Amino acid sequence: MVKKYVGKPAKRIIEFIIGILAPLILLLIWQLAADNGWMNKSVLPSVKKVVETGIKITASGKLPGHLGASFERVLIGFAIGAGLGLILGILMGLSPFLHKFLSSLVNLLRPVPMIAWIPIFILWFGIGEITKVFVIALGSFWPVLLNTISGIKSVDTKLLEVTKVLNKNKITVLTKVILPGAIPSIFTGIRLGIGAAWSCVVAAEMIAATRGVGFMITYARETAKPGEVFVGVIIIGVIGLLIDLVVRRIEKRLLKWNTEPKS
Amino acid sequence: MKDERDNILQIKKVNKEFTIEGNTLQILKDINLDIKDGEFVSIVGASGCGKSTLLKMIIGLHSITGGEIVVAEGKNGNSATRIGIAFQEARLLPWFTVFENIEFGITKALSKAERKEQVERLIELVGLKGFEKAYPRQLSGGMQQRVSIARALVADPDILLLDEPFGALDALTRINMQNEILEIWKKKKKTMILVTHDIDEAIFLSDKIVVLSSRPGEIKRIVEVKDSRPRDRSSSNFVYVKKKIFKEFFDETDIDVEYYI
Ligand SMILES: Nc1ncnc2c1ncn2[C@@H]1O[C@H](COP(=O)(O)OP(=O)(O)O)[C@@H](O)[C@H]1O
Numbered sequence A: 001m002v003k004k005y006v007g008k009p010a011k012r013i014i015e016f017i018i019g020i021l022a023p024l025i026l027l028l029i030w031q032l033a034a035d036n037g038w039m040n041k042s043v044l045p046s047v048k049k050v051v052e053t054g055i056k057i058t059a060s061g062k063l064p065g066h067l068g069a070s071f072e073r074v075l076i077g078f079a080i081g082a083g084l085g086l087i088l089g090i091l092m093g094l095s096p097f098l099h100k101f102l103s104s105l106v107n108l109l110r111p112v113p114m115i116a117w118i119p120i121f122i123l124w125f126g127i128g129e130i131t132k133v134f135v136i137a138l139g140s141f142w143p144v145l146l147n148t149i150s151g152i153k154s155v156d157t158k159l160l161e162v163t164k165v166l167n168k169n170k171i172t173v174l175t176k177v178i179l180p181g182a183i184p185s186i187f188t189g190i191r192l193g194i195g196a197a198w199s200c201v202v203a204a205e206m207i208a209a210t211r212g213v214g215f216m217i218t219y220a221r222e223t224a225k226p227g228e229v230f231v232g233v234i235i236i237g238v239i240g241l242l243i244d245l246v247v248r249r250i251e252k253r254l255l256k257w258n259t260e261p262k263s
Numbered sequence B: 001m002k003d004e005r006d007n008i009l010q011i012k013k014v015n016k017e018f019t020i021e022g023n024t025l026q027i028l029k030d031i032n033l034d035i036k037d038g039e040f041v042s043i044v045g046a047s048g049c050g051k052s053t054l055l056k057m058i059i060g061l062h063s064i065t066g067g068e069i070v071v072a073e074g075k076n077g078n079s080a081t082r083i084g085i086a087f088q089e090a091r092l093l094p095w096f097t098v099f100e101n102i103e104f105g106i107t108k109a110l111s112k113a114e115r116k117e118q119v120e121r122l123i124e125l126v127g128l129k130g131f132e133k134a135y136p137r138q139l140s141g142g143m144q145q146r147v148s149i150a151r152a153l154v155a156d157p158d159i160l161l162l163d164e165p166f167g168a169l170d171a172l173t174r175i176n177m178q179n180e181i182l183e184i185w186k187k188k189k190k191t192m193i194l195v196t197h198d199i200d201e202a203i204f205l206s207d208k209i210v211v212l213s214s215r216p217g218e219i220k221r222i223v224e225v226k227d228s229r230p231r232d233r234s235s236s237n238f239v240y241v242k243k244k245i246f247k248e249f250f251d252e253t254d255i256d257v258e259y260y261i
């Protein structure tokens, strides 16, 4: 018991160090490459330059402005896509008929890459906000839909027998047995969906936007500001990571029954 | 020595077949069994002979291929005889605590305070005080099984079906639980049908022991035990009955239907 108390934080620190080692090595190689002029400065700015640029455009409000625009789109698009994915997923998971009826359509549309939808949405909705929100919604729709279906379908039939024996009504069965059982799978879908939403917003903004991180990167490249390009790319990665962390936290809270240590 | 109590459950010429990939398999054949109100009946038989299947047919989870199962009308103002079951596996909801799992067994509309009182009473009964907030995965197999029994008991069924409920327990806890079940049975005057492969357990608890054969499951013999309870596991009659039942398993030719001691 005592050993466990001493061992735990130490183990955490070691795990943390191992975890950040690879990014640090990459950073080191990058700095070496810039210092020794292995690559042209206009192609690969130094780490220092990128950090300075990052601070500068954060202070001036430029980066927060673009980030805010992207966030808003992600939030709206994800809410729509994940919401629809969740509802349709539950329905398709519960109804074998609906599942049979829609699964060929789903399997036909799902492999189409998001990038390929953008021209179609531009044709339909123009270059406005609707196109971008639509792309994000569709991007987050698929993972949520598929994981919700599989979560609902994998319900333990032995637990369903328990509800039958106890004369539980359909709503109780759904809310107390089927949905809780599907939540781990639904969360996987939500994590993948948010990730997809975040990549979609950048893709959409690179093609058609005047604001947002994607636009900032494209515009910086066109105006020969490699520092800003790198800041943009790094911030996309960092935010993707943070979102994932937050969702995992929430998941852990909600799934206490699945994660709490055994006694 | 005729028993004048009413039959609460009658199993009449029941057959059960399962069809797996076009092959029809007879699992149970010509099962005839009358169970009296308040009787403690055990079913013993080799694994796979259809004991769980029989319980599932009684509670309506499996269809009956042939024959019928008649359940008596409800008593004490209940419209129907209520049947509860503790499955062979604990089958707890992993996302519910011990308290919530037992509460899930309540089938009547009760106030929150009444629910709490009932659940607490059962937690006490099955010896899980202090574990109200634990999740199933934090419990040992035996503790999970006790939660499962508590969930079946909380609805206060007239007939309680127990499918090898003590299989996951160590020898000592097992004997404790047998005593507790006996207490509940005595106090509540419930009808209990216990599936077990532990012959000692069956003799210790039952009025009537149904010995099933395998493939297809048929009733080989029904042994009545009339000794007063609590029974002494080393008494000469206890050992005698045990030998009788053992003989059934190793002597397939004897097909007497009833045997009185
Ligand atoms: N739903 C089912 N479909 C097909 N076969 C089944 C099903 N349930 C049980 N069986 C078969 O019926 C036989 C009896 O099973 P069971 O009643 O669980 O045996 P026991 O409880 O006596 O060990 C077994 O051979 C089992 O494989």
Ligand SMILES: [Mg+2]
Residues within 6 Å of the ligand: B051, B052, B053, B088, B163
């Ligand atoms: Mg069984």
